[in-house]
Amino acid sequence: xNTFIPVILSGGAGTRLWPLSRQSHPKPFLTLPxxxxxxxxxxxxAAAIPDVQEILTVTNRDYYFQTRDAYDAVDxxxxxxxxxxxxEPTGRNTAPAIAAAAWELQESFGPDTxxxxxxxxxxxxxxxxxLAAVEKARELAQAxxxxxxxxxxGWPETGYGYIEAGEVLMAEGSVLGHRVRRFVEKPDLARAQxxxxxxxxxxxxxxxxxxxxxxxxxxxxxxxxxxxxLGQVLSHGRRQDDYLELxxxxxQLPDISxxxxxxxxxxxxxxVAGDFGWSDIGSWSAFGGLLEADAQGNQVVGExxxxxxxxxxxxxxxxxxxxLGVEDLVIIDTPDALLVARKDRDQEVKKIVxxxxxxxxxSHALHRTVxxxxxxxxxxxxxxxxxxxxxxxxxxxxxxxxMHHHRSEHWIVVSGTAKIVNGDEExxxxxxxxxxxxxxxxxxxxxxxxxxxxxIEVQSGExxxxxxxxxxxxxxxxxxx
Numbered sequence: 001x002n003t004f005i006p007v008i009l010s011g012g013a014g015t016r017l018w019p020l021s022r023q024s025h026p027k028p029f030l031t032l033p034x035x036x037x038x039x040x041x042x043x044x045x046a047a048a049i050p051d052v053q054e055i056l057t058v059t060n061r062d063y064y065f066q067t068r069d070a071y072d073a074v075d076x077x078x079x080x081x082x083x084x085x086x087x088e089p090t091g092r093n094t095a096p097a098i099a100a101a102a103w104e105l106q107e108s109f110g111p112d113t114x115x116x117x118x119x120x121x122x123x124x125x126x127x128x129x130x131l132a133a134v135e136k137a138r139e140l141a142q143a144x145x146x147x148x149x150x151x152x153x154g155w156p157e158t159g160y161g162y163i164e165a166g167e168v169l170m171a172e173g174s175v176l177g178h179r180v181r182r183f184v185e186k187p188d189l190a191r192a193q194x195x196x197x198x199x200x201x202x203x204x205x206x207x208x209x210x211x212x213x214x215x216x217x218x219x220x221x222x223x224x225x226x227x228x229x230l231g232q233v234l235s236h237g238r239r240q241d242d243y244l245e246l247x248x249x250x251x252q253l254p255d256i257s258x259x260x261x262x263x264x265x266x267x268x269x270x271x272v273a274g275d276f277g278w279s280d281i282g283s284w285s286a287f288g289g290l291l292e293a294d295a296q297g298n299q300v301v302g303e304x305x306x307x308x309x310x311x312x313x314x315x316x317x318x319x320x321x322x323x324l325g326v327e328d329l330v331i332i333d334t335p336d337a338l339l340v341a342r343k344d345r346d347q348e349v350k351k352i353v354x355x356x357x358x359x360x361x362x363s364h365a366l367h368r369t370v371x372x373x374x375x376x377x378x379x380x381x382x383x384x385x386x387x388x389x390x391x392x393x394x395x396x397x398x399x400x401x402x403m404h405h406h407r408s409e410h411w412i413v414v415s416g417t418a419k420i421v422n423g424d425e426e427x428x429x430x431x432x433x434x435x436x437x438x439x440x441x442x443x444x445x446x447x448x449x450x451x452x453x454x455x456i457e458v459q460s461g462e463x464x465x466x467x468x469x470x471x472x473x474x475x476x477x478x479x480x481x
Contacts, residue, residue, distance in 0.1 A: 001051065002112045002113060002114045002142055002211070003105075003109045003110070003112070003113045003114065004049070004051060004052060004113075004114045004116065004138060005052070005054050005055065005056055005105055005109070005113060005114070005115060005116070006046035006049060006052060006055050006056070006115075006116045006118055007055075007056045007057075007058060007098070007101045007105075007115045007116065007117045007118065008039070008042050008043065008046060008055065008056070008057045008058070008118050008119075008120050009058050009059075009094065009097055009098070009117060009118065009119050009120060010028045010039055010042075010057055010058065010059040010063065010067060010120035010121075011026065011028075011058075011059060011060055011063075011088070011091045011097075011120075012026055012027060012028075012091070012121060014026050014027025014028075014030065014121060015349065015350035015353040015354075016282055016283050016284075016346065016347060016349045016350050017030060017281070017283075017284065017287065017349070018337075018339065018349055018350075018352060018353045018364070019332055019334045019336075019337035019338070019339055019363065020315065020332060020334065022363070022364065022365055022366060022367055023364065023365035023366075024062075024365055024366050024367070024370060024371065025066075025367055025370075025371060026063075026121075027121040027281065028042070028120040028121050029063075029066065029070065030281075032123075032290060033290050033291055033301065036074075037070060038120055038121050038122065038123060038281065039067065039070050039071075039120045040070050040071070040073065040074045041123060041124075042118055042119075042120045042122070043055065043070075043071055043074055044074060045118065045124055045127065045130065046116070046118060047081055048127060048131065049116070049131065049134060052081060053081055053082065054081060054082045054083075054084060055081055055082070055083055055084070056084045056085070056086060056101055056104070056105065057083070057084070057085050057086070057120075058085075058086045058088065058097045058098075058100065058101050059085065059086075059087065059088070059120075060087070060088050060089075060090070060091060061087040061088065061089060061245060061477075064085060064087055064243065064373075065371075065372075065373035065476065066371045067085070069371075071083060082242075083242065084242055084243065084244075085242060085243035085244070086100055086101055086104055086243065086244050086246065087243050087244065087245040087246060088100075088246055088250055089246060089247070089248050089250055089251055090250070090251045092250065092251065092253045092254070092255050092256075093255045093256050093257050093258075094206070094257050094258040094259075095219070095223070095226065095254075095256045095257055095258045095260070095261035095262065096226070096230065096250070096253045096254070096256070098115070098117055098208070098215070098258050099215070099216065099219055099226070099227075099230050100230065100234060100246065100250075101115060101117070102115060102210075102212040102215045102216050103212075103216065103230065103231070103234050104234070104244060105212050106212040106213060106216065109212075110212075110213075111211065111212055111213025111214075111216075112211055112212075112213060113211065113212045113213075114138060114141045114142065114209065114210070114211055114212075115208070115209070115210055115211075115212060115215070116134060116137075116138075116207075116208075116209050117207060117208040117209070117210070118207055119206050119207065119280075121280060121281065122205070122206070122207070122278065122279065122280050122281070123277075123278070123279045123280075123281055123290075124276055124277055124278055125276070125277030125278075125279075126275075126276040126277040127276075129274055129275065129276035129277070130274075130276040132274070133149060133272050133274040133276060134209070136176045136177055136272045137149065137176075137177070137209035137272045138209060139171060139176055140169060140176050140177055140209070140270050140272065141209045141210050141211055142211070143171075144211065144214055144268060145169070145177075145210075145268050145269070145270035146208065146210045146214065146215060146218065146262065146263060146266055146268045146269050146270070147177065147208060147209040147210060147269075147270045147271070147272055148163065148180070148204065148205070148206075148207065148208050148263060148269065148270070148271050148272075149205045149207040149208070149209075149271070149272055149273075149274070150163045150165070150202025150203060150204065150205065150271045150272065150273035150274075151202055151203040151205050151273070151274070151275065151278045152202055152203075152273055152274060152275040153195070153196055153201065153202060153203050154275075155196070156189055156192035156193040156195070156196050157192060157203060158186060158187060158188060158189055158192050159186060159282060159283075159347060160186060160203040160204060160280075161183060161184060161185055161186055161203070161204040161259070162183070162184040162187065162192075162195055162201045162202065162203060162204060163180055163182075163183055163184070163201065163202050163203075163204050163271050163273075164180070164181040164182045164183075164184065164195075164200060164201050165178035165179075165180070165181060165200045165201070165202070165271055165273065166178055166179040166180060166181035167179040169270055176272065177270050177271055177272040177273070178270065178271055178273070179269070179270055179271075180263070180269035180270060180271050183204065183259055183263065183264050184201075202271065202273040204259070205278060205280075206280075208258070208263075209272075214268065215262065218262050218266045218268065219261065219262055221266075222261065222262055222265045222266065223254075223256070223261045223262070225254075226253060226254055226256070226261065229252070229253055230253065232249075233246065233247060233249045233250050233252075233253065234246065236249065245477075282347075283346045283347055283349075284313050284330045284332065284341075284343075284346045284349070285313065285330075285343055285346050287313070287315075288313035288330075291313075294306070296309065296310045296311070297310055297311040297312075298310065298311065298312045298313075298314065298323075299312075299313050299314070300312075300313075300314040300315075300316075301314070301315045301316070301317055302314070302315060302316040302317040302318070302319075302321065302333075303316070303319075303320045303321070304316060304320070304321045304322070304323070305320065305321070305322040305323070306322075306323050307322070307323065307324045307325070308324060308325045309323040309324065309325070309326050309327065310327040310328070311327050311328045311343065312326060312327065312328065312329045312330070312331065312343075313329075313330045313331070313332075313343065314331045314332075314333075315331070315332045315333065316331070316332075316333040318333065318334065318335055319333065321333055328342060328343040328344065329341070329342065329343060330342070330343050330346050334367065334368075335367075335368045335369075336363055336367065336368045336379075337363050339352070372399075373397070373476040373478075374393050374394060374397035374398060374399055374447075374476070375391070375392040375393045375394045375397060375452070375453075376391075376392050377389045377390065377391045377392070377457075378390040380456075382464070385460055385461065385462065385464075386458065386459065386460050386464075387458075387459040387464045388456065388457070388458055388459075389456070389457040389459070390414075390454065390455075390456060390457075391445075391453075391454070391455045391456075391457050392452055392453070392454050393416075393418075393445060393446075393447040393452070393453040393455075394447065394452060395447055395449055395450050395451060395452065395453075396447065396448075397446075397447055398444065398445065398446040398447070398475060399444060399445045399446075400444065400471040400472070400473060400474035400475075400476075400478060400479065401421065401442060401443070401444040401471070401472045401473040401474070402442070402443065402444070402469050402470060402471050402472065403440060403441060403442045403443070403469075403470045403472070404439055404440070404461075404468050404469060404470075405439065405440065405463075405468055405470070406439060406461045406462050406463035406464075406468050407439055407459045407460060407461030407462075407463065407464055407468060408436070408437060408438050408439045408459070408460055408461055409436075409437040409443075409457055409458070409459050410434060410435075410436050410437075410457070410458040410460075411429070411434060411435050411436075411437070411445070411455050411456070411457055412432075412433075412434040412455060412456045412457075412458075413429050413430060413431050413432065413433055413434070413453070413454075413455050414431065414454040414455060414456060415431055415451070415452070415453070415454045416431070416447060416449050416451050416452060416453035416454060417429070417430050417431075417447070417448060417449045417453065418430075418445055418446070418447065418453055418455060419445075419446040419447070419448045420435055420443065420444065420445055420446070421442070421443055421444040421446075422435060422437055422441060422443050423441045423442060423443070428448075439461060442472060
């Protein structure tokens with residue numbers, strides 16, 4: 001049996017799930033009603049496949065530590081599975097990502113290695129049905145097909161691409177799947193309904209099963225420039241214990257999906273269609289479908305008072321929300337942003353994100369609480385010439401040795417013990433103690449203890465942007481080469 005390795009693709013901003021999903025905390029990290037996020041569920045799903053000894057995650061280098069933290073919260077190493085990472089400097093769509101994974105796994109295990117490509121922003125609720133589909137796809141991939149997974153459509157969805165099935169593919173009297181007759185772009189409602197009426201069409205899930213060597217051959221056949229450039233880029237990656245960090249030149253590769261690059265032009269495409277409780281959680285209506293509805297059809301997270309409200313989706317985990325005399329609204333409340341939308345227009349939330357980005361408003365990218373390799377910081381209050389943060393540093397973690405040109409900082413320890421470097425001085429400060437960092441002074445914060453270090457940081461100065469930072473040394477690789 002060929003080596004079989006799940007490849008989790010974790011990236012994308014999930015703009016239709018703003019304001020919970022943002023560039024620095026994208027959809028795979030979005031916590032679902034059961035307390036796990038989509039990335040953790042993807043890991044569990046990959047680990048449930050028999051004979052899997054290694055799982056590769058392709059993600060942005062900025063999400064590496066956050067991904068490891070998410071995985072650490074899951075019993076992911078049962079069965080001695082090894083976790084490896086391929087880190088992109090920037091996202092270039094699915095074709096370069098899958099090609100990089102295929103190249104890396106071919107180098108490690110040979111061209112017959114089978115990849116099961118799983119986007120991390122999808123939900124699968126029927127695991128036995130999913131595993132049965134994977135077994136069929138695995139057999140087809142071993143026979144040389146590039147297999148995509150189709151989802152049996154339940155309604156005339158206009159937000160997904162479609163796959164039309166062709167010739168039946170069988171083995172030992174059992175149907176494994178079909179050749180792909182054609183891929184169809186997202187249709188309008190009338191065309192989607194015609195697909196549903198005709199039968200033989202499935203939604204394009206974006207999941208794949210393929211042999212590394214055959215995929216790379218097809219990439220070379222149909223995208224020769226990308227194939228040649230990829231080899232040059234990957235040969236300059238920086239390898240560490242559990243990851244390969246791709247060089248900045250990866251950002252020069254074309255931004256192209258695997259469907260356009262390989263799956264549509266190849267003659268080797270096959271589809272395994274099924275119904276295994278799949279959803280891409282691509283809208284607030286889809287998210288609401290994970291919540292139990294009350295007698296009036298409202299689906300809520302948090303403390304919510306509803307009076308004469310029907311069919312609303314409400315997410316307000318930080319404070320009380322009250323609805324009176326409204327219907328079919330989406331209301332998503334976070335500490336720094338509030339979304340109110342008609343439910344039938346929830347696919348258009350990405351327009352809000354695009355406008356925020358155009359304005360340069362940081363809420364398109366950042367939450368009030370921002371994850372860093374060493375922990376988190378939360379902006380509590382800010383105004384002209386001041387900003388107040390709550391900083392949490394994990395045990396044994398350390399901020400970079402750094403300096404700011406335009407701001408000074410006052411640190412007060414709330415709990416735990418901080419080891420600080422302040423210019424030429426190095427000392428410990430404990431609960432209720434404080435220190436002052438003048439602008440222009442190299443400084444560092446370390447948690448030498450075994451519990452979380454929590455501090456309040458008061459910044460003051462003429463400019464308080466996060467880009468006013470000069471790093472001299474950093475254990476997380478964030479200093480310039």
